[in-house]
Amino acid sequence: MQSSLTEPRSAAPGSGGPPPAVGPPPRRSSGRAWEWSLAALLLLPNLVLLIVFTYRPLLDNIRLSFTDWNISSPIANPVGLANYVEWFGRDDTKVIVRNTLVFTVATVGISMALGLGLALLLDQRLKGRNLVRSVVFAPFVISGAAIGIAFQFVFDPRFGLVNDLLARIGVQSPDFYQQPGWALFMVTFTYIWKNLGYTFVIYLAALQGRRADLDEAAEIDGASAWTRFRRVLMPQLRPTTFFLSITVLLSSVQVFDIINVMTRGGPQGNGTATLVYQVYQETFVNQRAGYGATVATVMFVILLAVTVVQVRFMDRGKQS
Amino acid sequence: MSTSTTVGSTGPVGGTDEERTGGTQAPGRRRRRQQAHNVEASSHHRGPAWTVAGYVGMALIVLVVAVPLFWILVTSFKERGDIYVRPAKWWPDPATGQNYSELTTRIPFFDYVRNSVIITSATSIAKIVLGVISAYALSLLRFPGRSVVFLVVIAALMVPNQITVISNYALVAQWGWRNTYQGIIIPLAGVAFGTFLMRNQFLNLPGEIIEAARLDGAGPLKLLWRVVMPMSWPTLVAFALITVVNEWNEYLWPFLMSDDESTAPLPVGLTFLQNNDGVTNWGPVMAGTILAMLPILVLFLLLQRQMIKGLTAGAVKS
Secondary structure, three states, X not given: OHHHHHOHHHHOOOOOOOOOOOOOOOOOOOOHHHHHHHHHHXXXXXXXXXXXXXXXXXXXXXXXXXXXXXXXXXXXXXXXXXXXXXXHHOHHHHHHHHHHHHHHHHHHHHHHHHHHHHHHHHHOOOOOHHHHHHHHHHHHHOOHHHHHHHHHHHOOOOOOHHHHHHHHOOOOOOOOOOOHHHHHHHHHHHHHHHHHHHHHHHHHHHHHOOOHHHHHHHHHOOOXXXXXXXXXXXXXXXHHHHHHHHHHHHHHHOOOHXXXXXXXXXXXXXXXXXXXXXHHHHHHHOOOHHHHHHHHHHHHHHHHHHHHHHHHHHHHHHHO | OOOHHHHHOOOOOOOOHHHHHHOOOOOXXXXXXHHOOOHHHHHHXXXXXXXXXXXXXXXXXXXXXXHHHHHHHHHHOOOHHHHOOOOOOOOOOOOOOHHHHHHHHHOOHHHHHHHHHHHHHHHHHHHHHHHXXXXXXXXXXXXXXXXXXXXXXXXXXXXXXXXXXXXXXXXXXXXXXXXXXXXXXXXXXXXXXXXXXXXXXXXXOOHHHHHHHHHOOOOHHHHHHHHHOOOOXXXXXXXXXXXXXXXXXXXXXXXXXXXXXXXXXXXXXHHHHHHHOOOOOHHHHHHHHHHHHHHHHHHXXXXXXXXXXXXXXXXXXX
């Protein structure tokens, strides 16, 4: 990644020895200033949008986290570290951090493991696998809000699908609406159901690009299926696993639509509230934008730290 | 519809000659040459038990995905009384379109559809145009600070929307843009991923064709439109599809920006429907979710190869 950022030329990967990369235009003296201004013209709209709506608010958010701003008033009084002190001391913080951890670890772990398993399965020569591939991927393109609303009824404790299936084997359905643990299970399941197609498709692409001969050679040498999986396949999938661990983590932590439509962060106040939901709730429902900004800042710092650790971990793995 | 070539088309399928000789840890065995057939053939070595397990696995995953969708669809055609019975009915008997007509009378459903279409198309067009011209400048024009600009663009991928909403909300509200289309569209229009995707595509184009066009006196815009774009359609289509799907499904920002049917897109409108009654009347709600899912699912079934290509391209490159 790093090299492709600083050296644009090397970012053009050519698997089959492609023609040389695009060079500079031949006329250097006359066209240069003109070329610069054209580049500026083409880049400016996008850069302005990214700066105004991505980078500016990122910094502004940090400033707001040191104020008592209420989102509607023009005045925001500085309060120093009061919001941070409050966040670290409050009881609901523990619950929300725990919910976020449980949800994230479960969604990242399960969707990556299942995605890999399904990719291995559907990489085999089985009849109808193309259809099954489409079926697995389809939920990923559907709106999270629509899925969340529909799955609320799927999990309806009295008339839902899950209740009906459980009743057929004589099991009483848990109350997914009222019990915080089961509500968290419900949103986690729904999220994985929707997003499994993504990890699946990325792993499948990686599997199709792997080297068959290594596996064959190991098989001839008498390596067991498990050894081949662990020692031959997994090292080859390492870059993909790394890429997925970051992208899936980032999108899991950010989930808002499913939680908002299914539980509104409840039951019992914050049964399924995550950090992102807390940002929304404090800012727009409780009108404490300063405190909401504090939660957002904490979240960003955590995400940044986790990503840095992941990148480090990956680099170390590469060297050894 | 064949997906088998789909995913593979983004990367080399199986082992190419180059790769086979270039490995460091390959335990070089004499029969390697004969072994160098396609990956997928390896399943032939496995016994029938594996094959049976494979089909069982396929059946299971299809059930897990399809049964809830089937359930939602069936519910949307049930009469109200049939939804609330135990044990549940797995077929609408009698089937009725009443939930669908109720959906259009109880909420301004077509207003939400209109808003979704306007917001999705405007945002997508803006993103596609901005992505293409940014990528063009970052790949085929030379200017000082090019790599820094590129870094600024793609580092935006690391900033979650959820962290920027507070400040953006304040700014847009201050401009008086709440409940307007531009208030929803413009803050979403900056494009990082698409720029990255298109730039990679442009850098992979054969340099001599571009040189030749330049020597023929093609100006930069003609070069983009006549030479670069025609060679880049597949990537552009992939980028466009991902963008359309994402914008159609966008939730948080329009949810904060819209209070009613004047600007709220479909996913937000469905939330209003859900709120309307204390006890949710599931029939029309299910009909609404089916209608919200349908356009994207149809698009997906028609163009899944291109869509998957766009998603995997980002992954394979890094």
